[in-house]
Amino acid sequence: MLAYAVAEPDGHQRASLLHDTGHAYWHAAIAAAVVAGSFSLVSHAVAQFREARGYRRSAETIGRAGVRLAVFQVAVYAIMEFAERAAAHEPVARLFAHHIFVIGVALQVLVAATLVQLLRLVGRAAVAVAKRLAVPRLPRRAPQTRYLAIAYVGRYLATWDRPGPSRAPPALV
Numbered sequence: 001m002l003a004y005a006v007a008e009p010d011g012h013q014r015a016s017l018l019h020d021t022g023h024a025y026w027h028a029a030i031a032a033a034v035v036a037g038s039f040s041l042v043s044h045a046v047a048q049f050r051e052a053r054g055y056r057r058s059a060e061t062i063g064r065a066g067v068r069l070a071v072f073q074v075a076v077y078a079i080m081e082f083a084e085r086a087a088a089h090e091p092v093a094r095l096f097a098h099h100i101f102v103i104g105v106a107l108q109v110l111v112a113a114t115l116v117q118l119l120r121l122v123g124r125a126a127v128a129v130a131k132r133l134a135v136p137r138l139p140r141r142a143p144q145t146r147y148l149a150i151a152y153v154g155r156y157l158a159t160w161d162r163p164g165p166s167r168a169p170p171a172l173v
Contacts, residue, residue, distance in 0.1 A: 003104035022088030041122050048123035052130035062123070066116035073108040
């Protein structure tokens with residue numbers, strides 16, 4: 001949407017261009033992007049939280065994830081633009097007429113960089129929460145030997161037949 005706003009500042013011409021290029025599904029795409037983005041943020045926060053708690057180790061740095069995200073976004077953007085043109089029976093050359101494609105690719109990289117910073121911020125917050133909730137670990141007790149356990153059971157069995165203390169109420173005098 002930003003690419004079309006930059007390429008065609010006039011609202012009426014932009015609406016016509018969007019209609020001609022097959023962008024009728026736009027509201028559903030925005031909703032899907034919000035759901036996918038929310039899932040990504042939550043899953044990243046959970047992963048960072050778990051890593052800070054020592055449950056798992058991260059296999060990928062945020063920088064590598066950012067490069068993958070940028071490449072993925074540019075690829076999806078290019079495929080969608082070409083598919084929209086084909087579905088609207090619009091010539092593909094028109095995609096390059098308004099510099100929409102170049103602007104769109106640049107914006108996809110910018111959005112990916114922004115999302116990486118947002119993910120980094122959310123990850124740091126999750127790590128801070130994990131550290132704040134961390135309970136200091138107590139040293140483990142040395143395990144008792146089975147001989148001590150046998151001695152305890154033996155002492156219990158030795159007093160089994162002896163009468164214990166009385167549980168009756170005190171006698172009235």
